[in-house]
Amino acid sequence: xxxxxxxxxxxxxxxxxxxxxxxxxxxxxxxxxxxxxxxxxxxxxxxxxxxxxxxxxxxxxxxxxxxxxxxxxxxxxxxxxxxxxxxxxxxxxxxxxxxxxxxxxxxxxxxxxxxxxxxxxxxxxxxxxxxxxxxxxxxxxxxxxxxxxxxxxxxxxxxxxxxxxxxxxxxxxxxxxxxxxxxxxxxxxxxxxxxxxxxxxxxxxxxxxxxxxxxxxxxxxxxxxxxxxxxxxxxxxxxxxxxxxxxxxxxxxxxxxxxxxxxxxxxxxxxxxxxxxxxxxxxxxxxxxxxxxxxxxxxxx
Amino acid sequence: xxxxxxxxxxxxxxxxxxxxxxxxxxxxxxxxxxxxxxxxxxxxxxxxxxxxxxxxxxxxxxxxxxxxxxxxxxxxxxxxxxxxxxxxxxxxxxxxxxxxxxxxxxxxxxxxxxxxxxxxxxxxxxxxxxxxxxxxxxxxxxxxxxxxxxxxxxxxxxxxxxxxxxxxxxxxxxxxxxxxxxxxxxxxxxxxxxxxxxxxxxxxxxxxxxxxxxxxxxxxxxxxxxxxxxxxxxxxxxxxxxxxxxxxxxxxxxxxxxxxxxxxxxxxxxxxxxxxxxxxxxxxxxxxxx
Amino acid sequence: xxxxxxxxxxxxxxxxxxxxxxxxxxxxxxxxxxxxxxxxxxxxxxxxxxxxxxxxxxxxxxxxxxxxxxxxxxxxxxxxxxxxxxxxxxxxxxxxxxxxxxxxxxxxxxxxxxxxxxxxxx
Numbered sequence: 001x002x003x004x005x006x007x008x009x010x011x012x013x014x015x016x017x018x019x020x021x022x023x024x025x026x027x028x029x030x031x032x033x034x035x036x037x038x039x040x041x042x043x044x045x046x047x048x049x050x051x052x053x054x055x056x057x058x059x060x061x062x063x064x065x066x067x068x069x070x071x072x073x074x075x076x077x078x079x080x081x082x083x084x085x086x087x088x089x090x091x092x093x094x095x096x097x098x099x100x101x102x103x104x105x106x107x108x109x110x111x112x113x114x115x116x117x118x119x120x121x122x123x124x125x126x127x128x129x130x131x132x133x134x135x136x137x138x139x140x141x142x143x144x145x146x147x148x149x150x151x152x153x154x155x156x157x158x159x160x161x162x163x164x165x166x167x168x169x170x171x172x173x174x175x176x177x178x179x180x181x182x183x184x185x186x187x188x189x190x191x192x193x194x195x196x197x198x199x200x201x202x203x204x205x206x207x208x209x210x211x212x213x214x215x216x217x218x219x220x221x222x223x224x225x226x227x228x229x230x231x232x233x234x235x236x237x238x239x240x241x242x243x244x245x246x247x248x249x250x251x252x253x254x255x256x257x258x259x260x261x262x263x264x265x266x267x268x269x270x271x272x273x274x275x276x277x278x279x280x281x282x283x284x285x286x287x288x289x290x291x292x293x294x295x296x297x298x299x300x301x
Numbered sequence: 302x303x304x305x306x307x308x309x310x311x312x313x314x315x316x317x318x319x320x321x322x323x324x325x326x327x328x329x330x331x332x333x334x335x336x337x338x339x340x341x342x343x344x345x346x347x348x349x350x351x352x353x354x355x356x357x358x359x360x361x362x363x364x365x366x367x368x369x370x371x372x373x374x375x376x377x378x379x380x381x382x383x384x385x386x387x388x389x390x391x392x393x394x395x396x397x398x399x400x401x402x403x404x405x406x407x408x409x410x411x412x413x414x415x416x417x418x419x420x421x422x423x424x425x426x427x428x429x430x431x432x433x434x435x436x437x438x439x440x441x442x443x444x445x446x447x448x449x450x451x452x453x454x455x456x457x458x459x460x461x462x463x464x465x466x467x468x469x470x471x472x473x474x475x476x477x478x479x480x481x482x483x484x485x486x487x488x489x490x491x492x493x494x495x496x497x498x499x500x501x502x503x504x505x506x507x508x509x510x511x512x513x514x515x516x517x518x519x520x521x522x523x524x525x526x527x528x529x530x531x532x533x534x535x536x537x538x539x540x541x542x543x544x545x546x547x548x549x550x551x552x553x554x555x556x557x558x559x560x561x562x563x564x565x566x567x568x569x570x571x572x573x574x575x576x577x578x579x580x581x582x583x584x585x586x587x588x589x590x591x
Numbered sequence: 592x593x594x595x596x597x598x599x600x601x602x603x604x605x606x607x608x609x610x611x612x613x614x615x616x617x618x619x620x621x622x623x624x625x626x627x628x629x630x631x632x633x634x635x636x637x638x639x640x641x642x643x644x645x646x647x648x649x650x651x652x653x654x655x656x657x658x659x660x661x662x663x664x665x666x667x668x669x670x671x672x673x674x675x676x677x678x679x680x681x682x683x684x685x686x687x688x689x690x691x692x693x694x695x696x697x698x699x700x701x702x703x704x705x706x707x708x709x710x711x712x713x
Contacts, residue, residue, distance in 0.1 A: 009339055010311065010312060010339055010341070011310060011311010011312035011313070011473050012310065012311055012312010012313060012314075013312060016498060037474035037475060037476045038309050038310055038311075038473065038474050038475065038501075038502040038505055040310070040497075040498040040501055040502065043497050043498060043501055057645045058379065058644070058645035059379065077401075077402075077405065079399060079400045079401050080400075095480060098398055098400060099379055099645065100379055100380075100398060100400035100402055101377060101379050101402065102377070102400050102401070102402035102405065105377055105402065105406060106405070106406075137475075137476055139475045139476075139480075139505065139508055139509030140475065140476065140477060140480040140509055141476055141477065142476065142477040142645070143474075143476040143477065144645050144646055145443070145646075146645055146646065149619075153616070153619070173311050173339075173473065173474070174338035174339055174472070175338040175339060175438060175440065176338050176438065176442070176443050176444065176445050176478075177443035177444065180441075180443060185712075194557075195557060196556060196557040196559075197341070197344040197345070197557075197558075197559040198316065198339075198341040198344055201339075201341060201344060202339045202341070205339065205440060208440045209440055209441070212440070212441055223553075226553055226554055226557040227554065227557035227558060229558070230557060251550070251553065253526065256496050256526050256527050259496055259497050259498060259527070260496070260497060260527055260528050262497070379644075379645070380645070380646055380647060381644065381646060381647020381650040381651060381672075382647075384647075384650050384651075384653070384654055384676060385654070386653060386654055386657045386676055386679065386680045387657050387680055389679050389680050391675070391676055391679050393647070393650065393672055393675075396646060396647055396650075396672070
């Protein structure tokens with residue numbers, strides 16, 4: 001099983017548009033959207049949902065007003081300022097509650113319930129590109145990476161069931177827990193960047209993360225013609241870190257036009273941009289074929 | 302007055318707008334980067350004489366001579382930062398959320414306060430007049446809200462002492478970090494772009510932020526690209542579009558060189574001055590037309 | 592290199608018996624089949640308590656395993672934190688066990704066809 005995860009650190013580099021194009025070009029693949037906070041891949045892939053389910057993670061404290069004596073112990077022990085008094089008894093603000101259970105343990109009246117927390121919904125779908133696994137986190141919920149891990153496991157199960165040998169994932173943004181979870185067990189991490197100060201800065205940070213986890217990575221420079229100066233800096237950086245630059249794509253309104261049509265850039269009418277993406281996909285194949293781990297005695301599911 | 306600049310989708314121009322607003326803001330203003338996973342505001346504001354202060358979370362350190370292996374701490378910890386395996390008590394400092402429950406519940410006083418480095422707060426001065434605060438998450442650190450809360454604390458203290466307005470560059474998305482970043486704001490300014498991805502993430506952001514009951518304004522970046530569905534959505538939902546930044550190649554290139562938009566041409570500068578005035582009026586309770 | 596003193600080993604499993612498939616996950620495994628190598632008697636330990644955690648499933652699974660008295664673990668892969676937990680209490684780990692039944696894994700282990708791992712996977 002091979003898994004390519006597309007990440008960018010900085011938003012707006014074209015990560016999702018490119019993932020959609022690769023999904024169109026790839027065969028025998030399960031598509032997976034790991035950007036559960038603000039997913040967009042479904043706008044192009046137009047999935048038909050086959051199964052869905054609640055995503056529960058952690059707990060939330062709930063004070064039963066009938067048993068609350070108003071002593072205020074809970075407010076005093078809460079490290080997250082999530083509990084405040086309200087008409088003589090105390091109320092938990094679920095958006096601030098961390099689910100630590102400290103108030104539950106210290107309430108002298110045992111008046112605090114601790115139910116599971118509903119954080120979002122996962123989906124198993126089919127698309128014109130192949131099966132798709134995706135999710136939507138509810139607003140304000142903690143993106144702990146657990147949902148990302150759940151989606152990855154579902155994608156692997158689906159691929160195994162159907163005898164498919166590639167998982168293509170649109171990775172989570174940023175640098176924290178969700179992206180760390182996105183990268184686990186990746187055979188190849190494709191870093192999509194742009195030649196801007198923010199693009200380079202965020203690339204440096206995600207490359208450090210990938211090398212912390214000893215993952216094979218490759219860089220794709222999108223909107224490459226925006227700044228030749230920053231493009232050269234990205235090349236120098238990649239050369240220094242021994243990371244291949246697998247291609248350059250121009251700053252082209254065709255990307256947005258395809259998005260407005262609801263198509264991948266390689267679908268529909270032939271475009272120069274689409275042809276360049278096809279070439280990059282072809283060039284990525286050898287990188288994807290090579291076993292991912294230099295360590296012995298370790299196998300991947 | 303506190304303005305938070307947010308967006309559902311990443312890369313819509315949040316940081317560009319924050320930097321431009323800071324440069325035309327009339328009253329003394331503190332520019333704060335709360336996008337601690339990928340802080341970029343400093344790349345445009347270029348603060349000088351930056352002071353870097355590491356920031357820590359309080360985590361448990363177990364005194365093995367006092368510990369009776371009763372397991373009360375491990376049973377309470379919801380994050381598996383303390384685990385009792387047989388008679389071996391282990392701590393996993395990187396898992397700790399800093400709730401302090403273990404220290405409180407230990408009957409033997411065996412758990413002391415230790416520290417985990419979350420990242421750093423950088424403070425500096427841009428253009429000799431705009432104080433800047435940046436939170437920067439340590440690479441490999443999974444949790445951003447605790448660091449953000451420490452930046453917020455410093456931000457509030459400094460703004461109060463020096464009577465500063467605050468402009469916050471919030472992280473993208475609508476999960477916990479984005480909500481943490483906008484909670485102090487008097488007005489939320491949402492930056493979006495007229496593309497299907499932009500519209501979709503914008504709607505998620507509206508859905509997440511609306512329950513906070515704060516006034517919200519919109520900046521449409523790269524106007525002219527894509528379609529006009531974002532404009533229609535704003536009109537139908539009573540969201541005032543305060544300014545539109547046109548889709549122009551010279552703007553993208555100016556950004557690519559780390560330039561602040563208000564320096565590119567007089568028209569852009571004027572529209573940001575107008576935006577700043579609209580935000581000020583919104584913070585004072587005036588409701589602009591959608 | 593089977594250590595003679597080992598008597599109880601655990602295998603991550605999708606079900607309670609020797610004929611169930613090995614679950615290659617450790618932290619979020621369905622459960623463990625614990626096998627007494629001398630009598631070949633089995634017990635099943637449900638690992639459901641790990642599933643609801645927002646984080647730390649591997650550590651919870653290690654706690655469940657230690658409670659069941661297992662001295663060695665056969666599984667697909669173990670993450671770094673669970674590894675640290677198992678190492679601290681001296682539970683030996685074989686990784687890369689998958690695509691077979693629990694019974695087959697135990698037989699291969701007894702025949703000395705597995706080597707203990709010296710590092711976690713991600």
